[in-house]
Amino acid sequence: MTARDEAFYRRAVKLLSFGFFGVFGGFQAAQGLQSSLNAELGELNLACLYGTFTILCLVVPPVLSRLERWLGGMQWLLALCSAAYAAMALSNAMKVPAEPSPLWAVPICFNVLVGVAAPLLWTSQNTYISRCAFQAATLSGEAPGMVTTRYNSLFFSIYQFAGMFGNILASLILMALGTINWAKDILFLALALCCVMGASVFLTMPTVSHDEENIGDEEKLPRIADTSRLAFTDAKVGLMIPFMMTNGMSLAFFLGDFQTDVTCPVAGPAYTGFVIAVFFGVNALSSAFWGFVVTSKWLSRRTVYIAATLFVASFLLMKQLWTVPQNFHLHAGSTTWQADATPDWKAVLMVFAMAGVFACGDSFCEAGPAMTLQTYYVSSDKVVAAMANYKLWQSLGFATQFFIAMPLKSYPAVRGAILLSLSVLSLACILLLDRFIAPVDGLDDCERRALSAG
8 A cells, every 4th residue: 555644645635626626617617607698597507406416415425435435435436426517517508598498407407417416526525635634634643623724725725716717718718709609519518628627637536535444334334314413413513504504605696696786787798707717716815825824823713704704794795885887788588698888997897806805705614614524523423424514505505595596686685685694693603603612723632532432
């Protein structure tokens, strides 16, 4: 067996990260263009995707454990799940009418397929990082909380650049090809190929087991009820639910509502990819920054939770208070935005600035819960159920926001007020968790031993 040290596990996390870079370089761009290119169908696609994602998170732990043992590791499982993302990106090239039609069933089915694959893909990712952190901390003697922070920051800094790359690629293709009929075909074929390239990287990852001595012990297989039981019987997960769900809703709000409410009316649909690219680029840099200040002990995780929430709240307030210039309009029964006025550069710059502010907060809102839960359960057999909960509540937030967006489409102030209220509530729950249940920065050795035993 290859000698393993901290560098071995850091390299494993990098390979995982670059696999996600490829897969989500294609998928994030396709997802971000849903609302602007496919109008109401785009909202419905994403609602079905994240609705399926949420439901299936409940059964992921036992399914993941059995598939991992059957396939001999997570590598093939991650690659197979990635194929669904490639298929979804390619399905967007299909010509469908703007009004409801039986043809809508085809892209909806492909989005549901991603919803089936996503719980396995993301729970595998979080579990893999948790295992790497546990093994690396055991070898180095470093506090697991520091290692989970470092590895999650590494992963998210690379992963978030995927969205920047994919959306710049998408925008360049759309701007270069303009109104050519087959522009969308070329665009979504390129995005599907990105997903396939990412899938191939997964096959180079080393196998990392939580406990290699017990890998064949059937009694340790998770059960279907583990995910829901952990959510409703363990206060550490329960108090994080509002934060994880609000993060999903906020991210869905930015990718969907913000683009149709702000980006497209102000700058036009051609700028959608660039705005989302700036969001992902700032997100990647912020992920690295938050990880650095926490591992350097300049700031605590609790302080960063507060700062991240303030960034998100600032973004929501800016959107609420700004009178958005209507330079472009989307007429009823059409999927094409029509230009009515020339955009002012200051208004366009404002759109990019708002995306950057949101990215600064969202970067830790995404990574923070993962690293916190991994710290709590890093040496426990509950880690897979904890990671399933993380994606379950985040994806439920996504689905909820996309379903809200349809009936409340004409009431942007109401949608913004809902999210602002939830942001305050979710931070209050994090502070209660940190103060009365378990510090979000991590546990000492005695507490971790007690947690594992319980």
